[in-house]
Amino acid sequence: MDITRWLKALEDTRLADGIRHSLYAFPLLESLHVMALSVVFGTIIIVDLRLLGLASTRRPVTRVTAELLRWTWSAFAAAAVTGALMFLTNARVYANNTSFRVKMLLLALAGLNMIIFHRTALRTIARWDRDSATPGASKSAAALSMVLWVGIIVAGRVIGFTTTGAEAKAAPPSIENFDDFLSGAADGAAPTQTGATARAAHDDAANLTIKVLMDTLVDPSGDFLFESVEDIADERGITHKAPQTAEDWAAVRHHLQVLMDAPALLDVPGRRAAEPTDRSRNPASESQPEEIQRLLDGQHADFVLRAERLRQAAAVGMDAANARDLKALFAAISLIDKACESCHLHYWYPNDERAHQAAKEEGGILE
Numbered sequence: 001m002d003i004t005r006w007l008k009a010l011e012d013t014r015l016a017d018g019i020r021h022s023l024y025a026f027p028l029l030e031s032l033h034v035m036a037l038s039v040v041f042g043t044i045i046i047v048d049l050r051l052l053g054l055a056s057t058r059r060p061v062t063r064v065t066a067e068l069l070r071w072t073w074s075a076f077a078a079a080a081v082t083g084a085l086m087f088l089t090n091a092r093v094y095a096n097n098t099s100f101r102v103k104m105l106l107l108a109l110a111g112l113n114m115i116i117f118h119r120t121a122l123r124t125i126a127r128w129d130r131d132s133a134t135p136g137a138s139k140s141a142a143a144l145s146m147v148l149w150v151g152i153i154v155a156g157r158v159i160g161f162t163t164t165g166a167e168a169k170a171a172p173p174s175i176e177n178f179d180d181f182l183s184g185a186a187d188g189a190a191p192t193q194t195g196a197t198a199r200a201a202h203d204d205a206a207n208l209t210i211k212v213l214m215d216t217l218v219d220p221s222g223d224f225l226f227e228s229v230e231d232i233a234d235e236r237g238i239t240h241k242a243p244q245t246a247e248d249w250a251a252v253r254h255h256l257q258v259l260m261d262a263p264a265l266l267d268v269p270g271r272r273a274a275e276p277t278d279r280s281r282n283p284a285s286e287s288q289p290e291e292i293q294r295l296l297d298g299q300h301a302d303f304v305l306r307a308e309r310l311r312q313a314a315a316v317g318m319d320a321a322n323a324r325d326l327k328a329l330f331a332a333i334s335l336i337d338k339a340c341e342s343c344h345l346h347y348w349y350p351n352d353e354r355a356h357q358a359a360k361e362e363g364g365i366l367e
C-alpha cells in the first residue's frame with residue numbers, strides 16, 4: 001500500500017483533527033512527552049553511570065536496575081503514546097523529516113544495544129554485580145547507550161525546529177520597486193523582473209477556470225450564507241439561526257459582496273470551464289469539462305444572464321443586510337440558492353433527471 005496515502009489517512013483521523021484544532025492538546029502532549037523522556041533518559045543514565053563504575057558504586061548493579069527500570073519502562077510507554085499522538089497530527093511531514101528518521105534509527109540502535117547487553121555481559125552478572133569496576137563489555141554498552149540517548153534527545157529537539165510550518169507555501173515574490181510593479185501590471189511597459197512577475201500573475205488570473213472560481217470564491221461564500229440564516233430543527237424544537245452581532249452582519253455583507261463581484265469574473269470572455277484533467281467525480285450525472293465547454297462556447301450570452309441572476313440576488317441580499325431585515329435576507333438567500341441551481345442545471349448537470357425534477361417541484365428555478 002502507498003505509504004503516503006496511509007500517512008494521510010492517519011492525519012485525517014478524527015483524533016488527529018481534534019489535536020490539531022485544540023489550542024491545548026499539542027502543547028500538553030509535547031510537555032508530557034518531554035517529561036516522560038526526561039525520566040527515561042535520567043534513569044538510563046544512572047544505570048549507565050553505575051555500569052561505568054562512576055556512580056552508586058557501593059550498590060550492586062542488580063539493585064540499581066531493579067529500583068529504576070520500572071520507571072524507565074513506564075515513562076517509555078508514556079513517551080511512545082504521546083509521541084505517536086503528535087505524529088498523527090502531521091504524519092507526512094514527520095515521516096519525511098530527516099531528524100525524525102535519525103531519532104527513530106537511534107532509538108532502534110539503543111534497543112539493539114540493550115538486547116545485545118542482555119544476551120552477553122549481563123549473563124555473567126552474578127560474578128561482578130557488586131564490583132565497582134564492571135567488565136569491558138558492559139562498560140562499552142553503557143557508553144554507547146549514553147551516546148545514543150544524547151543523540152535521541154538532540155534529534156528530537158531538532159524535529160521541532162524543522163517541521164513547524166513545513167506545509168506553509170513559499171513566500172510570495174517580494175516587490176522591490178513599486179513603480180515597476182505598477183507599470184508592468186498596467187500597460188506591459190519594459191519587462192523588468194517585477195513587471196514580468198506581475199504580468200504572470202495577471203495571466204494566471206485569466207487562466208482561472210470556472211471550477212476554480214466556484215471552489216475558491218463562489219462556493220465558500222454561498223455556503224457561508226446558506227449556513228448563516230437557517231431554521232434548525234432538532235430535539236429542542238425549531239431554532240432560527242441568524243446573524244446577531246455587528247461582526248456577524250459584517251461577515252454576511254462580505255460574502256454577499258463576493259457573490260456580487262463573482263459574476264464579472266465568471267463572465268470574462270474565454271473563461272474555461274475546467275482543466276481537461278479535472279474529470280467529473282459523478283460522470284453519470286455531472287458533465288465532463290469538454291461537454292460543459294461546448295455549452296459555454298455556444299451560448300455565452302445565456303451564461304452571462306445566469307451569472308447576472310446571481311449578482312442581482314446577492315444585491316437584494318445586500319439591501320436586506322444593510323437594513324438588517326432578516327426576512328428579506330432569508331428570501332434573498334433563497335434567491336441566491338436558486339440562481340446557483342439554475343446555472344448548474346443548465347451547464348454542469350444538464351442530464352441529471354432527478355435534479356431537474358427536484359427543481360420543478362421546488363419551483364422558481366429558471367431552467
Ligand code: HEC
Nearest residue numbers: 211214218219222273274292306307310339340343347348
Ligand atoms: C453562471 C453560472 C453559475 C452560477 C451562477 C453558479 N455556478 Fe457553480 N458552477 C458552474 C459551472 C459551469 C460549474 C462546473 C464547472 C466544472 O466543474 O467544470 C460549477 C460548479 C460548481 C461547483 C463544483 C466545483 C467542482 O469542484 O467541481 C460548486 C461547489 C459550485 N459550482 C457552487 C456554486 C454555488 C454555491 C453557487 C451559488 C452561490 C454557484 N455555484 C453559482 C456555474 C455556475
